[in-house]
Amino acid sequence: MLMGQILSLAGMFEGKHVTWMPSYGPEMRGGTANCTVVVSDEEVASPVTSQAEVIVAMNIPSLLKFEKAVTPGGYLFINQSVVDREPTRIDINIVKVPCNDIADALGNLKVANMVMLGAVVEKTKVVSLDSIFMALEKKLTGGKASLIEVNKEAIKKGMEAAK
Amino acid sequence: MAFQVILKRPESLTQREFTYCPGCTHGIIHRIIAEVIDELGIREKTIAVAPIGCSVFAYQFFNTDATVAAHGRAPAVATGMKRARPDLYVFTYQGDGDLAAIGTAEIVHAANRGEKITTIFVNNAIYGMTGGQMAPTTLLGMKTTTTPYGRKADNDGYPLHVAEIIKEARGVAFLARTKVNTPQDVQKTKKAIKKAFLAQIKGLGFGMVEVLSTCPTNWGIDPVSALKWLEEHMVPEYPLGVFVDKVGDEQ
Amino acid sequence: MAERVLVKGTEAIGEAAIRAGCRLFFGYPITPQNELPEYMSKRMPEVGGTFLQTESEVATINMVYGAACTGTRVMTSTSSPGFSLMQEGISYMACAQLPAVLVNVVRGGPGLGDIQPSQGDYWQATKGGGHGDYKLIVLAPSTVQEAVDLTVLAFDLADKYRTPVVIIADGVIGQMMEPVTFPEFRNLNTLPKHDDWALTGANGREKHIVVSFDIDPHVLEKMNLEIVEKLRKIEANEKRWEEYKLEDAEIVITAFGTVGRIAKSVVEQARKEGIKAGLFRPITLWPFPYERLEEISKGKKLILDVEMNMGQMLEDVKLAVKDHARIEFYGRMGGVVPTPDEIFEALKKFLNV
Structure with missing residues (x-):
């Protein structure tokens, strides 16, 4: 969810049209959650979609649910630390990132999502790293400001992992 | 010899004649509320919230800004007014069907929030306007148009003791139960009503007076007997008294 | 140009209401609109306003009625079952000609339904909903920016025509984040005061009465006709697409x-x-x-x-x-x-x- 918000915010800073649409309800209270982000040069019409150019699966249920939704030639990012099974599609680009392991090595498991965000930015170039950092600084304020550095580090590590 | 005015219509009542039945005590209660508003000098800063029931017409009788709330919702309407304009004084005038049946949630929560409003609760143990049906405050054994064999506890439950329930709410600053069947009691009720307004004026919290009242028409007895009936039947069920008083004696 | 910010639809509506001069919010929790009362509970004290969590939607709409009687800008939000509960009060407000803004973040129905996005309250919002002859102005945003713009418009229309105005959204508009530009804060001294009818204390004037009621059918019919005439004016001037x-x-x-x-x-x-x-x-x-x-x-x-x-x-x-x-x-x-x-x-x- 946060990953999607940072991405949307970064897109906004670049003057792009963006929408961030979460799943909500009981899913928010402990189940798996998902969100749909649209970053576009044109006005965003539908904020919902049955297919996406980029899908990020942080866990097994997400992989099972959304693998089929990647447009042919698109990207499927998988959190390798948690997902121990193989995707079945062969018409898409698959990027595996050991997000939890990298985050753990950085001493903060919570930044696993930022590791993945780094990988997505590296592979898709949807927004620039500068914009991502700007968004991070905008989002993490007050008591959370101290977490900016470790989040930036996680993003950089994610980029390296995806190279 | 010069004449001196010693009794006149309170300024807080309009010139309109009451439309209540002969012997009904709504008129007396209206008058003492109006006298209190006059004495406190707040008529020009007061809003009256009338209920649904016989006293729906209270909005015409009080010479203050006024509205009529949906059935039972007067405390919510008054809350909205007071939150919008804390500088004004807001009172609700409600019967037992309005306040003690359909409006129980609103009165309990207004009291509990310590809403700075004043409520005059007129308990005559019956629905008046709709034609004498059982109220939550109807006495056991009492015949009404919906308890033709008398109210029975096993089917209809028990008379609801509103003041005793409300007194548990911590936001209450003044709470009393009085009656209006004798001149002395009318004066006592007036004093209680004044304190219920002072609780609001001083910003202490919620103020309410439960007034035991008569309904000769729907009780099916003459007005004088009704005053006696109130004394003999209602007072034993609904003990009089001051339940909460954070206002004190200095007035 | 004002700053663009990325915000959720519900919060955008809340902030827009504050910019429009609303300083009073009454509400009861129900999904999927909780972010709006939550936002207001945080924001209202910052701007000297009042947020009150009520005991029910029934109480809520009657508090809105009371506040509107004083001519003050007031708002509530709810979701479908809560909107159903409010209908009696809304009918009273329509008859008493009281301005207010009501947000309905519609969810799946009928009955308890679910909490996912729906448009199942179109009839309830546009065809009356409560008892008697009346209509409400109903505004339907399709983006977060439009939700901001229509919220401000809703307050202005409510005051202009003395009527409740409904903003009808759903979980998509409510939950999604999009960049928006907020309007400037309205100067509270420039808001309509409604001196000619509002209940503000009969100080140096005749008493004002705000009621949705008259016992005489001919008088009530006159009240009805006044409302009908107003609705015709709205039809002539306010259609948007x-x-x-x-x-x-x-x-x-x-x-x-x-x-x-x-x-x-x-x-x-x-x-x-x-x-x-x-x-x-x-x-x-x-x-x-x-x-x-x-x-x-x-x-x-x-x-x-x-x-x-x-x-x-x-x-x-x-x-x-x-x-x-x-x-x-x-x-x-x-x-x-x-x-x-x-x-x-x-x-x-x-x-x-």
Whole structure:
């Protein structure tokens, strides 16, 4: 969810049209959650979609649910630390990132999502790293400001992992 | 010899004649509320919230800004007014069907929030306007148009003791139960009503007076007997008294 | 230019209300609109306003009634079952001619339904909802920015016509984040005071009475006629809609709110495949832009009405289009949001392509 918000915010800073649409309800209270982000040069019409150019699966249920939704030639990012099974599609680009392991090595498991965000930015170039950092600084304020550095580090590590 | 005015219509009542039945005590209660508003000098800063029931017409009788709330919702309407304009004084005038049946949630929560409003609760143990049906405050054994064999506890439950329930709410600053069947009691009720307004004026919290009242028409007895009936039947069920008083004696 | 910020729809509506001069919010928790009262509970004290969590939606709407009696800008928000509970109070407000803004973030129904996005309250919002003869102005945003703009407009229309105004959204508009620009803060001293009718204490004037009631049928009929006259004025002046790629369109999709923007993607998709489609999106669901839709429908191959319900706005589309064109309907219920692909498939089926 946060990953999607940072991405949307970064897109906004670049003057792009963006929408961030979460799943909500009981899913928010402990189940798996998902969100749909649209970053576009044109006005965003539908904020919902049955297919996406980029899908990020942080866990097994997400992989099972959304693998089929990647447009042919698109990207499927998988959190390798948690997902121990193989995707079945062969018409898409698959990027595996050991997000939890990298985050753990950085001493903060919570930044696993930022590791993945780094990988997505590296592979898709949807927004620039500068914009991502700007968004991070905008989002993490007050008591959370101290977490900016470790989040930036996680993003950089994610980029390296995806190279 | 010069004449001196010693009794006149309170300024807080309009010139309109009451439309209540002969012997009904709504008129007396209206008058003492109006006298209190006059004495406190707040008529020009007061809003009256009338209920649904016989006293729906209270909005015409009080010479203050006024509205009529949906059935039972007067405390919510008054809350909205007071939150919008804390500088004004807001009172609700409600019967037992309005306040003690359909409006129980609103009165309990207004009291509990310590809403700075004043409520005059007129308990005559019956629905008046709709034609004498059982109220939550109807006495056991009492015949009404919906308890033709008398109210029975096993089917209809028990008379609801509103003041005793409300007194548990911590936001209450003044709470009393009085009656209006004798001149002395009318004066006592007036004093209680004044304190219920002072609780609001001083910003202490919620103020309410439960007034035991008569309904000769729907009780099916003459007005004088009704005053006696109130004394003999209602007072034993609904003990009089001051339940909460954070206002004190200095007035 | 003012700063662009990325915000959730519900919070955007809350901030827009504050910018419009609203300093009073009453509400009761119900999903999916809780972010709005939560936002207000944090924001109102910052701007010297009041937020009150009530004991029920019934109490809420009556507090709104009370506050509106004093001529003060006031707002509440709820979701479908809560909106149902408010209907009696809304009817009272319509009759007493009280201004207020009511937000309904519609969820799947009927009954307890679910908490997913729906448009199942179109009828409840536009056809009355409560008892008696009245209509409410109903505004349906399809983007977060439009939700901001329509919230400000809602307060102005409510004051101008002395009527409750409903903003009808759903979980998509409520939960999604989009960049928006907020208007400047309205100077509270410039807001309408309603000195001629509001209950503010009879200080140096005759008493004011605000009631939704008269025992004399002839007097009540006069009150009714006054409301009817006002509604006619609103119909004449306040119809709003969006037209999208209709210039050369042979197919017209009619849709509002969330579906209204999803349908834009369908228009694009259709045009890529050589189908000349366009979109007609009512922004005021009441007053409904009948005349304009009728004009547009003339000579069209197909009018496809798409909604997240069983075909509620469809009735108004039929009233507008009459027999000028063929009308078909595609709808999803239960909180299912149709994707552009699904709508496009339905369109192709109706066209036999």
